[in-house]
Ligand SMILES: Nc1ncnc2c1ncn2[C@@H]1O[C@H](COP(=O)(O)OP(=O)(O)OP(=O)(O)O)[C@@H](O)[C@H]1O
């Protein structure tokens with residue numbers, strides 16, 4: 001689907017379909033949703049009636065002129081419909097390619113000890129299925145046993161396989177992707193019709209598109225302007241008649257259409273749809289247009305350390321004794337504490353043992369009670385059958401646990417911990433009852449290019465805060481290496497929410513990226529929550545955006561697109577309203593010259609004739625819509641600048657440009673139109 005995403009703005013089939021849709025959208029039931037263009041449509045109908053039944057309206061015989069006005073008005077409406085249809089069409093094309101991945105898959109459902117082959121559509125939440133090498137994953141779910149490499153290119157467009165494994169933050173799998181090695185047991189987590197791909201299709205098809213708050217506010221402004229101009233124009237006729245000037249209805253309608261904000265009114269919906277579309281092109285799924293818009297206003301960004309700023313596969317690289325413990329003894333207890341620890345950290349300890357040919361008595365774990373890792377306690381381990389308690393975990397957590405039992409802390413623990421942490425590693429202490437035996441050195445690397453990206457964010461005026469469960473030394477090292485503005489160490493899940501709430505209470509909009517189940521509450525609390533596709537189902541469900549490439553720094557692109565969306569809307573509104581000035585100078589003098597030919601002095605723009613002046617203004621008003629479609633769809637160019645500088649820059653380009661362009665445009669059109677009139 002990636003080739004679909006990068007396709008050009010206007011392709012043959014897309015344009016044909018959009019042309020057809022522009023006609024269908026003339027249906028008043030649809031038009032009324034866009035009040036500005038609805039007013040234009042009504043005007044079009046009135047002029048049509050006057051053209052077809054000229055005598056009935058007792059107007060002068062201007063059938064040719066009226067016909068021309070009718071045609072231009074009709075095209076004005078069609079152009080607006082075309083813009084919207086084109087934007088929608090691009091979304092539908094994406095949905096089409098997604099639907100291809102959503103085929104019927106046969107699943108090996110586990111029923112007790114036997115396997116039953118059922119179609120994927122019959123799978124329900126909670127069902128357990130086995131997927132082996134070469135098979136498609138029949139639905140969204142979590143790996144509960146085993147490890148496999150999975151080809152997710154159907155949804156991410158990324159061909160490199162990803163490892164999915166039970167436990168930890170890499171256990172979620174998506175229906176429609178393929179297992180390319182090994183075999184997993186998984187639990188289905190979504191009902192039919194509610195899978196990730198189903199939701200993606202609904203989203204890109206725009207089925208659930210709702211107007212965003214900013215869009216509603218702008219719409220209200222546009223409607224108010226339309227009503228004001230409607231009143232002005234409707235009262236103008238009688239007032240002019242009172243002083244003996246006869247203004248004709250088609251001329252008044254032309255005036256009205258030129259004055260109401262048709263440019264932005266016609267492009268507004270396309271701008272919104274295209275904004276969502278651009279996010280999708282970056283392989284990010286936004287669950288609502290509102291989220292994309294909020295991204296444009298973000299002040300603060302909260303990032304998880306492990307897996308977000310770093311690669312996140314924390315691997316044991318050293319196991320060292322502390323105090324009086326021996327090296328083998330420390331390693332053995334590290335291994336025993338990890339026997340049932342399915343997290344990448346836990347498994348890496350056992351791998352380290354194998355790699356270094358270290359032996360340990362695994363039978364010690366038999367009959368013991370496994371204590372899974374919890375972000376809350378920051379420990380994991382096992383309660384042995386003989387009563388001994390084995391733990392590994394964050395050094396502070398283990399210290400507290402040992403002291404609570406009346407144990408002693410080895411003298412060299414602090415120094416050794418600091419060494420590991422200052423190198424950016426994560427130290428895990430190993431303890432049995434009240435004795436600390438050693439330290440595991442978990443290594444992780446900062447993703448490349450992070451510093452540049454955080455610099456960009458700073459230029460946009462966005463503050464970055466790294467939140468980690470790790471100790472302050474590790475946090476400080478990684479924070480420095482990655483170049484974040486601030487960090488919070490030893491944070492528990494509720495601390496992340498607290499930071500977000502604190503920022504929000506100051507009136508700031510907060511974005512957060514994360515992948516773990518413990519990130520889910522914070523992802524939900526944030527204004528923009530970007531979950532990694534590699535993350536857990538809980539994280540993806542709580543977030544309002546999912547990055548299919550699992551690249552948390554993608555939040556920068558999302559923010560740029562959000563800003564671009566807001567700016568595009570603002571720029572085109574400014575342009576649309578600034579346009580009015582020139583149209584005043586073209587149309588109002590023409591109207592009065594038509595009634596009182598002696599008022600030739602009013603013709604400041606030196607237009608050919610009153611009728612050609614009106615038609616020229618109307619033609620300019622119509623063709624500016626298709627001319628701006630590329631800008632509406634691609635968005636105005638965004639540069640990381642402060643809000644104030646962006647505003648003044650845009651006012652200059654779109655405000656001044658919007659005032660000057662129509663003078664030139666109308667003059668040029670008039671020169672051509674005047675040849676006939
Ligand atoms: N399997 C494990 N067993 C014991 N302790 C662990 C395990 N995994 C992590 N820890 C400890 O718990 C701390 C918190 O881990 P967690 O993954 O919850 O961090 P976090 O809040 O997600 O932040 P980040 O992922 O950015 O480090 C880690 O810094 C580490 O000290």
Ligand SMILES: [K+]
Nearest residue numbers: 257258260262
């Ligand atoms: K207009």
Ligand SMILES: [Mg+2]
Nearest residue numbers: 304306307516
């Ligand atoms: Mg984490």
